[in-house]
Amino acid sequence: DAKTTQPPSMDCAEGRAANLPCNHSTISGNEYVYWYRQIHSQGPQYIIHGLKNNETNEMASLIITEDRKSSTLILPHATLRDTAVYYCIVRVGDNNDMRFGAGTRLTVKP
Amino acid sequence: DAGVIQSPRHEVTEMGQEVTLRCKPISGHNSLFWYRQTMMRGLELLIYFNNNVPIDDSGMPEDRFSAKMPNASFSTLKIQPSEPRDSAVYFCASSRRGSHNSPLHFGNGTRLTVT
Numbered sequence: 001d002a003k004t005t006q007p008p009s010m011d012c013a014e015g016r017a018a019n020l021p022c023n024h025s026t027i028s029g030n031e032y033v034y035w036y037r038q039i040h041s042q043g044p045q046y047i048i049h050g051l052k053n054n055e056t057n058e059m060a061s062l063i064i065t066e067d068r069k070s071s072t073l074i075l076p077h078a079t080l081r082d083t084a085v086y087y088c089i090v091r092v093g094d095n096n097d098m099r100f101g102a103g104t105r106l107t108v109k110p
Numbered sequence: 111d112a113g114v115i116q117s118p119r120h121e122v123t124e125m126g127q128e129v130t131l132r133c134k135p136i137s138g139h140n141s142l143f144w145y146r147q148t149m150m151r152g153l154e155l156l157i158y159f160n161n162n163v164p165i166d167d168s169g170m171p172e173d174r175f176s177a178k179m180p181n182a183s184f185s186t187l188k189i190q191p192s193e194p195r196d197s198a199v200y201f202c203a204s205s206r207r208g209s210h211n212s213p214l215h216f217g218n219g220t221r222l223t224v225t
Contacts, residue, residue, distance in 0.1 A: 034213065043114075043201050043216030044153070087153075097166055098143070098214055100153040 004088045009105045012082075018075040020104050022088030025069045031091060033064060034098070035073045037084040044087065044100070047073065078108045112136075114217035116202050122223045128190040131220045134183055135204030143203040143214060144177055144187050153201070159185065160207050192224045 005023040012018040024033065034049040048055055048062045050071075055062045061074040075082055087103040115134040123129055135142050143158040157167040162179045170177070174193070179185040189196055199221050203214040 036214075038153075041199075041219075043203070043218050044214075046213040046215065049213060097155050097158050099155050100145075102152055 004090060004101055006086075006088055006101065006104045008102065009107070011107050011109055012075075012078045014080060014108055014110050015077055018078040018082065018106055018108070020073040020075075020086050020088075020106065021070065022073070023070045024088070024090045027068050027090050033062065033068075033071050034089045034091065035060070035062065036087045036089065036100075037082075038087070038103070039081075039084045047086075078106075080108050080110065082106065083108045114202055114204050114215055116200075116217035116220050118220060119218065120221045120223075122225065123192055124225055125193055126191045127224075128188065129192045129196075129222060129224075131187040131200050131202075131222070133185045133187070133202030133217060135185070135202070136215055137183070139204035139206050139212075139215070140182065141205045141207040142179060142185050143205075144185070145201040145203065145216075146198045147201060147219075148198045156187070189222075192222075194224045197222055197224050 032049050032051050035047040036044040037047055038044045047059050048057055050062045050064055064071045085103040085105050087100050089098055091098050117132045140161050144156040145153050146156055147153045154169055156169040157177045158165055159179045175189055177187045199219045201216050201219045203216040205214045206212040
């Protein structure tokens with residue numbers, strides 16, 4: 001699986017958009033980009049995933065660059081409850097093992 | 111759907127004792143994963159199963175650790191004998207292999223403390 005690089009921490013003002021970057025420069029053509037988050041003491045929670053096209057769901061948007069070497073997770077209107085560690089992971093789609101890095105600790109401030 | 115169910119939520123035991131952690135995956139899911147999380151090492155994949163068969167156990171730290179999945183609705187992670195360095199939060203996750211890009215669904219974890 002390709003490795004990912006994320007900033008260790010970020011701050012965001014409540015109500016503003018949170019943009020979390022992820023670099024995956026060695027991603028393969030059949031590897032998807034997944035995003036999870038982990039709120040303190042809970043299990044990781046799936047947010048969104050994509051292959052090439054941008055994706056949007058009720059939680060977030062995922063923007064993947066055309067060369068697929070990086071992506072951005074967007075929380076359009078961050079709330080205090082979005083404070084968590086966010087993990088960007090790449091893996092082959094057919095359910096191979098999923099390995100987590102250190103993630104980005106997002107702190108949403110009032 | 112009840113989600114992935116893990117038990118117990120908390121376990122405190124003494125060094126040398128056997129510890130068994132339990133997981134019930136989401137009904138219909140045929141892949142199951144065991145993870146361990148510590149401050150020092152983050153979230154580590156220990157082992158995963160497809161259709162009850164262990165596929166990759168390279169993350170299991172030592173022979174003291176063993177995992178089984180006797181049927182599609184139950185898995186155990188056993189540590190025997192336990193050591194203080196095994197103290198961590200252990201997560202179980204499941205997904206539907208074969209379904210296009212099915213994400214993992216995690217339980218709430220078991221917090222293990224070995225004294």
